[in-house]
Structures are given as structure tokens and as C-alpha cells.
Amino acid sequence: MPRRRVSPDRILAAAAAEFADRGFAGARVDRIARRARVNKAMLYYHFKSKQRLYRTLLRRVFTRAGERLLAIAAGAAPPRDKVDEAIAVFATLVREHPFLPSVMLREVAEEGAHLDRETLTTLARVPRAFAAIVAEGIAAGAFRDLDPIAAYFTIVAPIVFFQASAPIRRELSAMRLMPPASDSSDLFVRHMQESIRRAFAPDATQKRSPR
Amino acid sequence: MPRRRVSPDRILAAAAAEFADRGFAGARVDRIARRARVNKAMLYYHFKSKQRLYRTLLRRVFTRAGERLLAIAAGAAPPRDKVDEAIAVFATLVREHPFLPSVMLREVAEEGAHLDRETLTTLARVPRAFAAIVAEGIAAGAFRDLDPIAAYFTIVAPIVFFQASAPIRRELSAMRLMPPASDSSDLFVRHMQESIRRAFAPDATQKRSPR
């Protein structure tokens, strides 16, 4: 019989929603406790402070994200396909964890103010894994000469931004201030895959031979 | 003789820095007042509330951004060049107003919670102007078939993200967790221009004739 989800997990889930909605500073511990149906003292019993709760949450998600990306990087597919897969994984992660895009956006804006060394290390595995794919592709002549970190942002930023902006885009559409974008995020994923494939392709004029 | 900057302007400048650093919820009115070298009562005298101060600030910047982009859209250059110009303008805006990327990131994450109708209207002029350029390019056969709004995010998100993430990237580099990216934002602008030019190009196999 499926046991009822235990307190710490419920708290983490509630915190994810609250932090996504309001950011670290805007998040209210009372609200998190209420959403999790525990009282505040219980929350402090499990996670010492608002900050530690926040960091625990981030480490969890970025650990999973890093693992998935590393699996792709370690695969045997051609670099072009790995990038396609990476784009799909980013999009999936962002949909599976709706709080991810908001939190990423905010944490970037905040210059990582709430992150400790360990959390930063976990977080950094994601761009590292992606950069490895790009570097491999450049070396193999599958991509033009790119800065792997620049390439990472070229891909991740639109996915995160597009997903996170869905509510505000819907509002602007309702106000007739913006044409409604294709609401299917699948379409956007394909748009990104197609765009990046072209953007990263080596110049067609001459075939580069691996030396 | 250049008169000393008047209070409301100093307050707006200070507010820009504070909101960029901490977000709306994290921003402290006391700090804004101190940064502006006015006292808190003065701030409330000019701008009624923290929220009105915030909105005033955003309307100012997005008004300028919208104007610049509309000027490009109205120009006579070919669509490809207009997009190059738009990319350059976004990058310039983001550098001229260092608070812009943080605030955009946060406002997207917050689903526009602090924005009223008027501010949203001002803000929406930017994607509208850009989408017009893309639509023109598609109609002229200069671009492949794109969702103009998707195209907008494909461009703006990396620029904003890359600029806003500079501090956290520097930290990660210092921790040896990430290779230092080309710090020159000019390089990134050229990367984006080159990438987008390729990403938006129509299929080379067949020339489309305008009907």
C-alpha cells in the first residue's frame, strides 16, 4: 500500500512551488509550511533555516539534471544528435520541474547569492557536461568553431525563458498585446533543435578533415 | 553649469541598482533611500510606494527599448541586417542599463506580478517590434518559416542570460568549475549574430519566389 509521502518530501515539494512563485526573498516560510500541511516548527525541525531548505532543493534537482546530461555526453551518438538530445532533456526537465525555470532565472539574476560552494559545484556539472559535447563536436568537425559556454547559453536560455514566460505571454496574448505563440512546447523544442543544428553547423563550403 | 541631479532621478537610479541586486521582494526601501542620499520620507513623497517606484522605473527603460527597436523595424535595410541590428541593440541596452537583465529575468520568473496594465503595454512593444521584423523577413523569403515570438525568445534570452550570468560565471571560473568564457560581450554578440543568421536562413536547396 502506498505510504503517505513523508514530511520532508512534502516540504520540499511545497518549497519548490513557493520559491518558484515568489523567489527566495519573496517566499514565506509560513506559506511553505501551510502548503506542505506541516506547521512551521516542523519545517525548522527538518531544515534548520529557509536558506538550507532552498539549497537542499536546488542540489536535488541539479544533481538529476547533471546525471542525465552526463549520460548523453558519454553516449556513442554523433555530436549533432547529442545536442538534439540535450535540448530535449532540458525541455523535459523544465517541464517535469516547473519550478526549475523560475529558480534558474532568479538565481542568475541574484548572482548566486543564496548558493554555497557545494550547491554551485552541483549546479556547474550541467554546463560542463554540455560543453563537453560541444567540444567533442568541434574536434570532430561536426560543429563550427564555437565557444562551448556561449553555445550552452544559446540553447538553455531560450528554453528556460520560453517556459518561464508562458504565463506572462498568455496574459499579453489575452490583452491582445502579443500574438499567441504556439502553446505546444514540443513545437518550440523542434524550433530550437532545427535552429541550433543550423547555427552550429560547420561552413558547408569546405569539408574539414580531422587530423 | 550642470545642475546636480534632482532627487527623483537619483532615487530612480538607486532603485534600479537595488531592484537589480535583490529583486522586488528583496529590495529594501531604506537601502534605496540611502543609495540615493535622500531619506525615506522623501522617497515616499515622490513615489507613493515601493511598487509605484518599481513600475515607473520599468516603464522608463522599456519605453526607450521599444523606441529603438521600432526605429530599426521601420528602416529600409534588408530583414537579415535588421535582425543583426536588433541583436546589437539588445546587447547595447543590456550594457547601458545593467539592471535590465536582472529585472527582466525576475519579472518573467514572477509572471509579471508587479506590473500593471500600462507597464505591460509598454513592455510588450519590444517583442512586437521584433516580431514585425521577422514577419517581414518571412514574407520576403529572407527567413525560413518561423514563429516570430519563438524567434524573439531565441535571440533575447541568450543575450539577457549571458549578460546577467556574468558574475556567477566569473565565480564558477574562479572555482575552476567552468572554463572562463570570452569575457568580451562583443564576441558573444557576434556569436549570436552569426548563429541567428544561420538559424533563420531559408533552406538553400530552393529559392523561394515572392508571389
Place this chain on the structure above:
DNA sequence: GTCTATACTTCGATAGAC
């Protein structure tokens, strides 16, 4: 327009019984 002082509220965190 500008200041000091302060009212009022909310929040993060803890004490202590069970």
C-alpha cells in the same frame, strides 16, 4: 521639499509542552 521619529505589520526562528 526635506528631515526625525515612530506607528504598524510581517517575517524568520525558537521555546517548551506533548
Place this chain on the structure above:
DNA sequence: GTCTATCGAAGTATAGAC
């Protein structure tokens, strides 16, 4: 592990003299 009650700090906003 779970609760109620509450403290002390910090925050937004205002009153009222100049």
C-alpha cells in the same frame, strides 16, 4: 516528531515639524 504560542528583528509606510 508534532504542536501552540510568541519573541525579536526588520520592513513599509506615515505623521508632523521645519
